[in-house]
Amino acid sequence: MNGATKRKATAESVIAPSKKAKARSSVSKAKKPKRTFDVDSLRWRKAKLSDMHNDSEGFFGLEEIDDVEVIRKSDNTVEFRAVDSPADAVDEPESDEFEGFGDEPAAVDKPEAGQTNKSTNSAETTNGDEKVETKKAPKEQKEKKKKNKVQQSKEDAELETNVFAGLDDVEEPQDDTDVSAWVDLDLSPRLLSSLAKLKFSKPTSIQEAAIPQILAGHDVIGKASTGSGKTLAFAIPIVEKWLEVSDEENPPSASKGPLALVLSPTRELAHQLTEHIKGLCAGLPNSPFICSITGGLSVHKQQRQLAKADIVIGTPGRLWEVLSSSSDLLNSFKGIGYLVVDEADRLLTEGHFKEATEILSALDRFEAEEDDEGAAPSPRQTLVFSATFHKGLQQKLAGKGKYGLMDEDDSMQYLLKKLNFQEEKPKFIDVNPVSQMAEKLKEGLVECGAMEKDLYLYALLLLYPNVRTLVFTNSISSARRIAPMIQNLNMNAYPLHSQMAQKARLRSIERFTAESEGKSSILIATDVAARGLDIPNVELVVHYHVPRAADAYVHRSGRTARAEKTGLSILLCAPEEVTPTRRLIAKVHSRRKKASKNFFVQTLDMDRRLVGRLKPRLTLAKKIADATLAKEKGNKDDDWMRNAAEELGVEYDSDEMQQVGKWGGRGGGRKEKQEEARATTKAEMGALRAELRELLSKRINAGVSEKFIATGLVDMDELLRGAKGEFLGRVDGLDIGML
Numbered sequence: 101m102n103g104a105t106k107r108k109a110t111a112e113s114v115i116a117p118s119k120k121a122k123a124r125s126s127v128s129k130a131k132k133p134k135r136t137f138d139v140d141s142l143r144w145r146k147a148k149l150s151d152m153h154n155d156s157e158g159f160f161g162l163e164e165i166d167d168v169e170v171i172r173k174s175d176n177t178v179e180f181r182a183v184d185s186p187a188d189a190v191d192e193p194e195s196d197e198f199e200g201f202g203d204e205p206a207a208v209d210k211p212e213a214g215q216t217n218k219s220t221n222s223a224e225t226t227n228g229d230e231k232v233e234t235k236k237a238p239k240e241q242k243e244k245k246k247k248n249k250v251q252q253s254k255e256d257a258e259l260e261t262n263v264f265a266g267l268d269d270v271e272e273p274q275d276d277t278d279v280s281a282w283v284d285l286d287l288s289p290r291l292l293s294s295l296a297k298l299k300f301s302k303p304t305s306i307q308e309a310a311i312p313q314i315l316a317g318h319d320v321i322g323k324a325s326t327g328s329g330k331t332l333a334f335a336i337p338i339v340e341k342w343l344e345v346s347d348e349e350n351p352p353s354a355s356k357g358p359l360a361l362v363l364s365p366t367r368e369l370a371h372q373l374t375e376h377i378k379g380l381c382a383g384l385p386n387s388p389f390i391c392s393i394t395g396g397l398s399v400h401k402q403q404r405q406l407a408k409a410d411i412v413i414g415t416p417g418r419l420w421e422v423l424s425s426s427s428d429l430l431n432s433f434k435g436i437g438y439l440v441v442d443e444a445d446r447l448l449t450e451g452h453f454k455e456a457t458e459i460l461s462a463l464d465r466f467e468a469e470e471d472d473e474g475a476a477p478s479p480r481q482t483l484v485f486s487a488t489f490h491k492g493l494q495q496k497l498a499g500k501g502k503y504g505l506m507d508e509d510d511s512m513q514y515l516l517k518k519l520n521f522q523e524e525k526p527k528f529i530d531v532n533p534v535s536q537m538a539e540k541l542k543e544g545l546v547e548c549g550a551m552e553k554d555l556y557l558y559a560l561l562l563l564y565p566n567v568r569t570l571v572f573t574n575s576i577s578s579a580r581r582i583a584p585m586i587q588n589l590n591m592n593a594y595p596l597h598s599q600m601a602q603k604a605r606l607r608s609i610e611r612f613t614a615e616s617e618g619k620s621s622i623l624i625a626t627d628v629a630a631r632g633l634d635i636p637n638v639e640l641v642v643h644y645h646v647p648r649a650a651d652a653y654v655h656r657s658g659r660t661a662r663a664e665k666t667g668l669s670i671l672l673c674a675p676e677e678v679t680p681t682r683r684l685i686a687k688v689h690s691r692r693k694k695a696s697k698n699f700f701v702q703t704l705d706m707d708r709r710l711v712g713r714l715k716p717r718l719t720l721a722k723k724i725a726d727a728t729l730a731k732e733k734g735n736k737d738d739d740w741m742r743n744a745a746e747e748l749g750v751e752y753d754s755d756e757m758q759q760v761g762k763w764g765g766r767g768g769g770r771k772e773k774q775e776e777a778r779a780t781t782k783a784e785m786g787a788l789r790a791e792l793r794e795l796l797s798k799r800i801n802a803g804v805s806e807k808f809i810a811t812g813l814v815d816m817d818e819l820l821r822g823a824k825g826e827f828l829g830r831v832d833g834l835d836i837g838m839l
C-alpha cells in the first residue's frame with residue numbers, strides 16, 4: 101500500500117474561530133428583517149478597529165449602522181426598523197432623515213467617550229415579548245469622534261463587548277478545543293475537527309509515534325501502556341485513508357469490500373473498538389460503515405452488514421464462521437488495506453489460534469493472486485498493538501533475532517510467520533520501554549486466608565465505597581457465585597463471564613457503567629474483561645484470585661488509571677501466594693530502578709478483628725446466594741435430565757437421579773451441599789433474608805474505640821474522620837485519600 105498522500109492541514113481551519121469571528125458570523129445569521137428591510141440592503145459601515153485586532157484569527161472586522169431600531173424577539177431573532185418616529189416608523193421607514201438605507205454611506209454615529217454603545221445610544225423599551233433597542237446619534241458629536249482615533253479604538257472594543265454579550269444566546273454550539281498539537285501529524289481538517297469535537301487536544305505518545313508511520317504506509321508493531329490510546333493510534337490513519345478514498349470515488353463503492361479488518365480477542369473489546377471508532381467518525385460529514393462481527397449475535401444480520409462494511413472489527417471465531425460460509429463475502433476481503441491485530445499477544449495464542457490462522461491464510465492467498473489484468477494486488481499494511489508482548493515475541497517482531505528461530509511448532513512463531521508483514525522489518529514502536537503499567541496506578545496487596553477471600557473482598561468494598569470497582573476471578577463459577585453474594589449485601593454487583601449469553605454480558609457492562617459517578621458499582625468478571633475494555637472511571641481493581649501470568653496482571657490492573665487518571669489495584673493473596681505473586685509482579689516492574697522496586701506493591705494490613713465482625717452477614721449473604729444458584733442449577737439439571745430421559749424413552753424420577761448423583765463418586769460431597777442448598781425452602785429463604793436485613797441495618801461495633809461501621813450504607817466520612825488507619829487496619833501505604 102502506498103503511503104497516504106500528505107494533506108495540508110492547518111490548525112486554523114479547524115480550531116474554533118475567534119470570538120470576534122463567531123460574533124460576526126452570528127450577526128449575519130441572526131439579522132433577519134421581517135419583510136421590510138433586508139439585512140444586506142442596510143448601509144453598513146466598516147468600523148475602525150484598534151491595531152490589536154488586526155492579527156485576530158479569522159476576524160473579518162466589524163460593521164456598524166445608525167438610526168436603526170434593533171428588535172430582538174423572544175426567539176432571539178432580530179429585526180431592524182427606522183427610528184425617527186419610534187411608534188409609527190415600524191416596517192414603513194419613509195422619513196428623509198433616516199440614513200440607514202439606500203446607497204449612500206451613512207454618517208458615523210458613536211457614543212461619548214467613556215460610555216458604551218449601549219448606554220449612550222440605546223433606549224430600551226419593552227413591547228410585549230419583544231425587546232426594543234433604539235440607537236440615537238447626536239450629529240454634533242460626529243466630527244469630534246472622527247478625529248479621535250484612540251477613543252474610537254476604545255469604543256470599538258466596547259462595541260465588540262456589547263455585540264458578544266448580546267449575541268451569546270444566538271451562537272451555535274462551538275468546539276473550542278485547540279487541536280493545534282495534532283497538526284504535525286498531517287491529518288485532514290475534517291479529522292482534526294472530529295478530534296476537536298471529542299475534546300482530544302493532543303495526541304498521546306503512541307498516537308504521536310505510530311500515526312505518521314502508518315500514514316506513511318509502514319507496518320507497525322505498537323506497544324504502550326494500558327489506557328494510553330492505542331485504538332485511535334491505528335484507527336485515525338485508517339479513517340484518514342477512507343476519507344481519501346471516498347473523496348476520490350465519491351461515494352466509495354461498497355462492492356469494493358472493506359478497507360480494514362481489525363481482529364480482537366474478545367467480543368466486548370470488539371464492540372468497544374467499534375464504538376470508539378464510530379465515535380471518532382461521528383464528527384465527520386460522511387463516515388465509513390463500521391461493523392462488529394462477534395459471537396452471540398445474529399449471523400444473518402452480520403452477513404448483511406459485512407457486505408457493506410468499510411471497517412470490520414471481529415473476533416476470529418465468528419468472523420471465520422461468517423466468512424467461510426460465503427465465497428463472495430470472503431472474496432470481498434481481497435482488497436483489505438489494513439489488517440490490525442489488537443491485543444496481539446493474546447489473540448495469537450489463546451483459544452483463537454485455529455480461526456485466526458484460517459483468516460490470515462485466506463488473506464495471504466489473496467496476496468498471492470493476480471487480478472484479471474495480471475496486476476499484483478496492493479499489499480496490506482499489518483498493524484499489531486498491545487500493552488504487553490511476550491519477550492521473545494518482542495525480539496522477533498523487532499527483527500533483532502537474538503533468540504533465534506523457535507521450534508516450528510511453536511504457535512506464536514507460526515502465527516507470526518502467518519502475519520506476513522509486507523516489510524521485512526516492521527516499525528517497532530515501544531513508547532513505554534520501562535513500564536507497561538499506567539503511571540498513576542497504585543498497587544497494593546492484602547494477605548488473607550485462602551478461605552477468607554470473600555470476607556476480605558467485602559471489607560475492601562466497604563473500605564472503598566461509592567466507586568466503580570472491577571473484581572477479577574480466575575473461574576467462571578467464582579464470578580457466578582460472588583456477584584449475587586455481594587448483591588445480597590446491598591451493593592450493586594454484576595457478573596461477567598464467557599458462559600453468559602452475549603446480551604447478558606453486554607447488559608452487565610451497561611449496568612455497571614450506567615451507575616452514576618459517586619455511587620458504588622461492582623463488576624465481578626473473569627479475564628474476559630481483562631483486555632482492552634475501556635470503562636470510564638473505574639477507580640479500583642481487585643484481584644480476587646491472583647492472576648496466572650504477569651501480562652494478565654498488567655491488563656487487569658490497566659482497567660483503572662486510564663487516560664492519565666489515578667487508580668488502585670489490590671491483590672487478595674493467600675499466605676502461600678504472596679511470594680510467587682510478588683515475584684510475578686517484580687517481572688512487570690523489572691526494568692524500573694532497583695531502588696524503588698519494593699515500593700511498587702504495598703502490603704495493606706487490615707484489622708483482622710474488625711474484618712472478622714463482618715462474618716455473620718457475609719455468611720448469610722453467601723448462604724442465600726448459594727441456595728438461589730443451586731435452585732437455578734437444579735432446575736436446569738432437571739430440565740436437561742427430563743429431556744434426556746424423554747429422548748431415551750425412560751421414566752424420569754428426580755429422586756432416583758439425585759441418589760445417583762449423591763453416590764456417584766467424585767464431587768459427591770459438593771453435590772450433597774448443593775442438594776442441601778437447593779432444598780432450602782421458600783420460608784427458610786425468607787427467614788435468612790430477614791436475618792440479613794436485620795444485620796445490615798445495624799452498625800458494627802468497632803470495639804473499645806467506639807468507632808462504628810455502618811455497613812450497606814457505610815458512613816465513610818465518619819470513619820475516615822476519626823478512624824483512618826484503624827478501620828480495617830492501616831491503609832496509609834496506599835493513600836486512601838486518592839479515591
Ligand SMILES: Nc1ncnc2c1ncn2[C@@H]1O[C@H](COP(=O)(O)OP(=O)(O)OP(=O)(O)O)[C@@H](O)[C@H]1O
Nearest residue numbers: 300302303304326327328329330331487632634663
Ligand atoms: N488523544 C487523546 N486524548 C485524550 N484521551 C484520549 C486520546 N486518545 C484516546 N483517548 C481516550 O483514552 C482512553 C483509552 O484509550 P484506549 O482504549 O485506546 O487505550 P488502550 O491503549 O487501547 O488501552 P488497553 O491497552 O487497555 O487496551 C479512551 O477512553 C480514549 O477515548
